[in-house]
Amino acid sequence: xxxxxxxxxxxxxxxxxxxxxxxxxxxxxxxxxxxxxxxxxxxxxxxxxxxxxxxxxxxxxxxxxxxxxxxxxxxxxxxxxxxxxxxxxxxxxxxxxxxxxxxxxxxxxxxxxxxxxxxxxxxxxxxxxxxxxxxxxxxxxxxxxxxxxxxxxxxxxxxxxxxxxxxxxxxxxxxxxxxxxxxxxxxxxxxxxxxxxxxxxxxxxxxxxxxxxxxxxxxxxxxxxxxxxxxxxx
Amino acid sequence: xxxxxxxxxxxxxxxxxxxxxxxxxxxxxxxxxxxxxxxxxxxxxxxxxxxxxxxxxxxxxxxxxxxxxxxxxxxxxxxxxxxxxxxxxxxxxxxxxxxxxxxxxxxxxxxxxxxxxxxxxxxxxxxxxxxxxxxxxxxxxxxxxxxxxxxxxxxxxxxxxxxxxxxxxxxxxxxxxxxxxxxxxxxxxxxxxxxxxxxxxxxxxxxxxxxxxxxxxxxxxxxxxxxxxxxxxxxxxxxxxxxxxxxxxxxxxxxxxxxxxxxxxxxxxxxxxxxxxxxxxxxxxxxxxxxxxxxxxxxxxxxxxxxxxxxxxxxxxxxxxxxxxxxxxxxxxxxxxxxxxxxxxxxxxxxxxxxxxxxxxxxxxxxxxxxxxxxxxxxxxxxxxxxxxxxxxxxxxxxxxxxxxxxxxxxxxxxxxxxxxxxxxxxxxxxxxxxxxxxxxxxxxxxxxxxxxxxxxxxxxxxxxxxxxxxxxxxxxxxxxxxxxxxxxxxxxxxxxxxx
Numbered sequence: 020x021x022x023x024x025x026x027x028x029x030x031x032x033x034x035x036x037x038x039x040x041x042x043x044x045x046x047x048x049x050x051x052x053x054x055x056x057x058x059x060x061x062x063x064x065x066x067x068x069x070x071x072x073x074x075x076x077x078x079x080x081x082x083x084x085x086x087x088x089x090x091x092x093x094x095x096x097x098x099x100x101x102x103x104x105x106x107x108x109x110x111x112x113x114x115x116x117x118x119x120x121x122x123x124x125x126x127x128x129x130x131x132x133x134x135x136x137x138x139x140x141x142x143x144x145x146x147x148x149x150x151x152x153x154x155x156x157x158x159x160x161x162x163x164x165x166x167x168x169x170x171x172x173x174x175x176x177x178x179x180x181x182x183x184x185x186x187x188x189x190x191x192x193x194x195x196x197x198x199x200x201x202x203x204x205x206x207x208x209x210x211x212x213x214x215x216x217x218x219x220x221x222x223x224x225x226x227x228x229x230x231x232x233x234x235x236x237x238x239x240x241x242x243x244x245x246x247x248x249x250x251x252x253x
Numbered sequence: 254x255x256x257x258x259x260x261x262x263x264x265x266x267x268x269x270x271x272x273x274x275x276x277x278x279x280x281x282x283x284x285x286x287x288x289x290x291x292x293x294x295x296x297x298x299x300x301x302x303x304x305x306x307x308x309x310x311x312x313x314x315x316x317x318x319x320x321x322x323x324x325x326x327x328x329x330x331x332x333x334x335x336x337x338x339x340x341x342x343x344x345x346x347x348x349x350x351x352x353x354x355x356x357x358x359x360x361x362x363x364x365x366x367x368x369x370x371x372x373x374x375x376x377x378x379x380x381x382x383x384x385x386x387x388x389x390x391x392x393x394x395x396x397x398x399x400x401x402x403x404x405x406x407x408x409x410x411x412x413x414x415x416x417x418x419x420x421x422x423x424x425x426x427x428x429x430x431x432x433x434x435x436x437x438x439x440x441x442x443x444x445x446x447x448x449x450x451x452x453x454x455x456x457x458x459x460x461x462x463x464x465x466x467x468x469x470x471x472x473x474x475x476x477x478x479x480x481x482x483x484x485x486x487x488x489x490x491x492x493x494x495x496x497x498x499x500x501x502x503x504x505x506x507x508x509x510x511x512x513x514x515x516x517x518x519x520x521x522x523x524x525x526x527x528x529x530x531x532x533x534x535x536x537x538x539x540x541x542x543x544x545x546x547x548x549x550x551x552x553x554x555x556x557x558x559x560x561x562x563x564x565x566x567x568x569x570x571x572x573x574x575x576x577x578x579x580x581x582x583x584x585x586x587x588x589x590x591x592x593x594x595x596x597x598x599x600x601x602x603x604x605x606x607x608x609x610x611x612x613x614x615x616x617x618x619x620x621x622x623x624x625x626x627x628x629x630x631x632x633x634x635x636x637x638x639x640x641x642x643x644x645x646x647x648x649x650x651x652x653x654x655x656x657x658x659x660x661x662x663x664x665x666x667x668x669x670x671x672x673x674x675x676x677x678x679x680x681x682x683x684x685x686x687x688x689x690x691x692x693x694x695x696x697x698x699x700x701x702x703x704x705x706x707x708x709x710x711x712x713x714x715x716x717x718x719x720x721x722x723x724x725x726x727x728x729x730x731x732x733x734x735x736x737x738x739x740x741x742x743x744x745x746x747x748x749x750x751x752x753x
Contacts (some may be wrong), residue, residue: 082621082746107623116748118618122266134255135624180622 026108029187029220030056030079035088037074048074052088054238058187061221063231066240072224075240076192079222081105082114092188092192097191107136111181115193117173119165119180125172127150128163133177136184150179154209171202189213191223207233256632264635270608274637275644277604281597284647285657285724288590289717290656295583299576306572307370308541310550312355312363313502315564355563357518360537363554366544373428376521379419380476380514383485385466387420388511418532419479421512421749425521427451431538437495440510445470445492447515454523456516457492461507468493476514476524484527488516544569580639594724601732605637608740616740617748626740633736644723649718668736 030057035052048071056062066072077083079091081102090097092109106112119128131146133140138148154175155228165173175196181189191210195203207230213219214235223230231237260342264271281611357374364372381387429447434440448455458468468474468490478484494515496508525531541550544567581602609616619629 077746082744103623103625105623106621112621114621114749116749118621120615120618122615124262127262131255131259131623135619135622142398 020042027057027059028055029058029089029093030222031089031238033082033089033091033210034214035078035081035086035090037071037078037086040085044117049240050076056220056222059218060235061213061223061233062223063234063241064222064239065237070240072240073192074189076222076224079188080110080190084186085098090186099183107132108138108184109186110188110190111184112182113174113177113189113191113194115196117165117170117174119173121164124162124164125156125168125176125199128165128176130191131184132180132183138184147179150183153174153182154179155205165217166228168197170197171199171205174202174206175209178206182213187219189219194223195225200229203227203229217253256635260632260635260639261733264639264714271636271640274601274604274608274732275581275601275647278644278725279598279648279651279749281593281601281728282645282721283652284593284726285590285655286649286652286717286721288586288593289654290719291586292583292590292716293714295579295586298579299583302576302579303544306568308544308547308567308569308572309568310539310547310565312537312554312559312563313566315562317565317628318562333523349694350440351705354665355537357535360535362557363537363559364539366550368541368543368550368553369539370542371430371540372537373426373431375427375431375519375534376425376518376525376533378425378521378524378533379421379424379479380524381420381479382474383477384473384475385462385468388462388507417636419749421476423514423521423524425516425518427518429550434510435494440494440513442492445490448491448517451517452519453517454486454488454513455491456488456520456521457494458490458514459508459511460495461511463493465489465511473515478524478531480531481528486520486523486685488514488520510689541567544572558603568643575595591695594728597727598731599634601647602735602753605735606734609735610632613739613743613748613751616743617725617745620743620745623751630733630737630740634733637733637736638726641725641729645721649721683687693716 026158032052032054035049036047037049038047039199052075064072064075074083078086081097081100084098084102084167092100092105096242100237120131126144126147130143133143133146148161151158151160156172156175156179160168160172160176165176168176174197178191178194189210195208198206210223211219211233216219225231261413273368357376360374363369428451429449430436432440432447435442437659442457445457445462447457458474463469470490470493472488472490474536475485475487494510498661521533525533525560547565547567547569554565616629620626689746
């Protein structure tokens with residue numbers, strides 16, 4: 020596997036095509052997608068509803084495996100990787116609906132991710148509190164059950180959770196979709212810091228113009244006449 | 254491991270769900286404990302019975318084989334006789350004489366077997382007396398019965414020779430254990446005692462005979478060989494017995510044992526030594542090591558030359574009959590246990606199916622953040638196991654509290670009846686404490702003393718708890734199947750899409 024210093028390209032898509040299992044033979048949601056993502060940048064992927072944005076994110080995150088073509092993480096095909104290990108160590112995922120465990124507290128959700136990834140952290144609780152502070156949540160949220168948090172607070176916990184094991188790639192699916200403008204800006208600042216200061220690759224699927232404006236690179240998924248999907252650089 | 258901590262957190266924070274599962278398992282565990290305890294008690298009772306009642310074998314006429322002889326063209330006779338009826342009668346008499354000609358050395362030979370724990374026998378001979386008068390039995394109509402195992406003079410099973418030509422029946426026992434009538438309560442010492450010295454020239458007589466002849470304990474009587482008046486023997490009366498129940502002779506003036514003189518085999522041998530032709534009958538009893546050796550023992554006797562018209566009979570039916578009720582309880586408990594487990598297993602499976610559907614989202618999140626299927630399955634099983642274990646312990650506690658009185662009630666009854674039995678036997682023998690004789694104090698003619706039932710508090714024991722634990726693990730695994738299948742089947746992406 021290549022190191023990030025030798026090659027800043029961390030994710031590469033080669034002729035990636037995808038269609039639903041019950042779709043017609045030529046009814047592809049994504050067709051021949053070729054692109055790469057580099058460390059230190061924020062990528063915004065936009066497109067109309069049904070254009071395949073979330074599907075693309077599912078392919079990159081290893082949650083969907085039945086696709087044509089090849090996706091490589093740091094030079095290694097996902098098809099040859101342990102996808103559980105890939106998801107709990109190399110990439111972090113932030114969902115629009117947060118996907119936190121409701122029976123756990125804010126800090127427990129973050130600590131659980133560290134334990135699953137088996138990342139070597141001496142004091143996981145301390146690390147969790149540091150991450151919470153980093154995303155703008157004070158210690159008083161530590162023992163609060165996530166269902167008692169606001170949408171913005173839950174999203175911050177989801178981001179802290181995804182950062183807890185230091186993945187190189189952060190995938191976010193409509194992370195600000197349920198949030199107000201002010202909170203959206205705060206979340207975007209966290210992403211910017213991660214990309215520009217901590218040299219992470221942040222890929223955000225979004226409808227938001229504000230997010231696109233704050234991204235380093237924006238790609239748009241279009242369904243052209245020949246039903247070929249393309250990524251076009253801003 | 255973090256999954257243990259995670260499982261505990263999940264249990265504590267989802268109390269309602271786990272409480273429901275817990276209550277169901279408590280009910281299952283409670284009924285299972287009671288059932289297992291009853292089964293255990295029933296088994297211990299059956300074992301107690303089997304240990305209490307020795308398997309006794311005796312030798313008697315094989316009537317099936319005799320019937321074959323009686324058939325004129327049967328397999329027993331090669332050529333049809335000219336006068337079938339007379340010939341058959343003669344054959345029968347010869348066969349009967351041969352078959353009944355058992356000797357003490359035969360019995361000793363048969364008793365020398367790995368299948369035999371102990372053996373004893375009784376010898377019955379007909380005698381007259383020069384010092385006492387026999388009760389007149391003219392009005393008693395049992396002489397015809399006296400042949401082929403009839404019971405005159407208190408005769409016992411296997412008394413297959415006609416010894417009624419004499420005034421008295423002298424019965425010699427080789428052991429106190431052989432005195433079946435005293436063990437069963439038919440005879441009871443009313444005065445004096447039975448001499449434990451089985452070589453002394455002593456005897457006990459019927460109380461009616463004693464009254465008739467004005468005999469008291471300590472008096473002497475002389476018995477005389479009917480065929481040789483010089484062959485006499487003087488016996489000291491050490492005890493007088495009463496015949497408590499006489500079902501054979503309810504219309505008679507006297508009890509059927511009035512002319513019976515009970516002594517030991519040394520006495521009968523002394524008379525027989527002087528007259529080898531003296532009519533006698535020998536009845537052996539073999540105490541077998543186990544009921545499983547009955548066939549082997551019979552086979553061995555045949556190899557040792559047991560007459561083909563004799564066969565081995567046992568008291569096995571009697572023993573099994575005594576435990577039949579308990580066996581039925583055991584069968585009922587087993588059936589109840591199986592039904593409880595099936596219903597319990599199905600209910601738990603269904604509840605867990607519903608729970609898993611409720612926890613589908615949780616599964617999706619765990620899988621999305623990279624938890625392995627195997628780890629997640631283990632965590633879910635662990636959660637269920639912890640709940641099951643706690644519920645099993647509570648259920649076992651309730652079950653133990655409820656089952657001990659029930660099981661002990663059964664055992665108490667058994668102890669009571671056994672104690673009464675021993676007490677009665679002691680009284681029948683004239684209050685003698687060591688009626689077990691050479692067979693030890695623990696058992697008297699197959700009836701155990703109360704010490705053998707000293708397991709009254711063992712209704713819920715380690716074995717029951719281990720069985721319960723095994724059942725609990727089984728139920729946990731069965732009900733975890735829902736979780737296992739769901740985790741393998743659910744795609745995290747689909748779950749999260751559904752949630753969205």
